[in-house]
Amino acid sequence: MSPSSPDPRFSPSWSPRSSPLPALAVAGVGPVALALARRVLEAEDTALARWSGVAGPGVLVLLGDTESLPWVEGVVYLGRDAAAPSLLLPCTLAPDVAPSLLERALITRAQAGTPLAVLPRTAHLVPVGAARPLSRDTVRTWLARQEGP
Numbered sequence: 529m530s531p532s533s534p535d536p537r538f539s540p541s542w543s544p545r546s547s548p549l550p551a552l553a554v555a556g557v558g559p560v561a562l563a564l565a566r567r568v569l570e571a572e573d574t575a576l577a578r579w580s581g582v583a584g585p586g587v588l589v590l591l592g593d594t595e596s597l598p599w600v601e602g603v604v605y606l607g608r609d610a611a612a613p614s615l616l617l618p619c620t621l622a623p624d625v626a627p628s629l630l631e632r633a634l635i636t637r638a639q640a641g642t643p644l645a646v647l648p649r650t651a652h653l654v655p656v657g658a659a660r661p662l663s664r665d666t667v668r669t670w671l672a673r674q675e676g677p
Contacts, residue, residue, distance in 0.1 A: 539651075540623040540624050540625045540630060540648075541623070541624040542618070542621040542622065542623055542624070542648050543621065543622060543624065544620060544621065544622070545619070545620055545621060545622045546622075548607070548619045548620050549606075549607025549608065549609060549617065549619040550594050550607050550619070551594045551597055551605040551606065551607050551619050552591060552592075552593075552594070552606060552607050552608055552616060553589055553590060553591045553592070553597070553605070553606040553607075553616050553645060553656065554589070554590050554592075554597045554598065554599070554603050554604070554605050554606070555587070555588065555589040555590075555603060555604045555606060555645055555647055555654065556587070556588050556600065556602065556603050556604075557586060557587050557647060557650045557652060558586050558650075559602075560600065560601070560602035560603055561583075561586055561587055561588040561674070562671065562674055562675065563600040563601070563602070564588050564590070564598065564600050564603055565583075565588055565667050565670060565671040565674075566600075566671070567598045567599075567600050568590070568598060568662065568667050569664060569667055569668060569671070571598065575596055575598075576662055576663075576664065577661070578592050578593060578596040579591065579592040579596065579597075579661075579662045580592070580659040580660055580661050580662060581659055581660070581662050581667075582654060582655070582656050582658060582659045582660075583670045584654070585674070586674065587647075587652055587654055588670070589606075589645050589654050589656055589659070590662070591656060591659050604618050604647055604649070605618070605619040605620075606618060606619060606645055606646075607619045608643075609622075609627045611626065611627035611628050611631075612627035612628055612630060612631035613631075613643075614631050614635060614642040614643050614644065615627070615630070615631050615634065615642075615643060615644050615645075615646050616643050616644065616645040616646065616656065617646050618646070618647075618648065621648065623648075630646075634646065634653060637653070638653045638655065640653070640655035641655045641657040641658065642655070642657055643655075643656055643657060644656070
């Protein structure tokens with residue numbers, strides 16, 4: 529997975545949603561991604577078995593059912609807007625453009641598989657279609673690479 533940044537010429541504003549989307553994923557960037565990975569390593573096997581994920585340099589996205597998704601300070605919960613089914617958008621934020629237009633623009637920009645996790649505050653687009661079941665070894669290896677020698 530290679531997260532990419534949206535084109536700065538197409539940078540919609542975001543405001544609070546009138547009704548939050550149900551969470552389908554949780555994402556962290558930078559130190560938040562590291563904290564999220566540590567939280568995953570502390571989880572029970574039954575919780576771990578309910579998640580799949582993708583990761584890249586400094587970015588971690590976990591997919592799962594709403595009730596099981598972990599929390600750490602600073603994560604972004606993502607859900608699906610029916611008007612933009614190929615995007616996972618922040619549950620509590622709405623773009624100032626029609627979601628369907630945003631979807632077309634971001635898919636064109638990303639040139640990656642869908643769905644795309646959209647992280648507006650850090651300007652990341654993360655293709656999550658290749659999400660795989662989590663294993664402690666994989667998460668541990670990713671975390672070690674991120675933390676460096």
